Amino acid sequence: MQVSRLDDTARDAAMQQLPQWTYDADAKGIRRSARFGDFAEAFGFMTRIAILAEKADHHPEWFNVYNRVDILLTTHDAGGLSQRDVNLATAIDAITA
Secondary structure (H helix, E strand, O other): OOOOEOOHHHHHHHHHOOOOOEEEOOOOEEEEEEEOOOHHHHHHHHHHHHHHHHHHOOOOEEEEEOOEEEEEEOEHHHOEOEHHHHHHHHHHHHHHO
């Protein structure tokens, strides 16, 4: 299935719905950082995301150090931000709500 990159108007509209995320033009994707009480909480968060990502067949780029998780979502096949990234970001936000 072909995945299309969001145009600027669609990207801007999506970002209005994702206040915890920032658009990274260099990475052509969206970023979010989350902090937790300790490593176990951060790892639990990553585990919940991993399950969502696997079901969506769309996987984040991320980095974890102790209680911090940094996430980048971009769709390489589309050459940048796609609706798949927006959907996964929305699901990630629901975990932390």
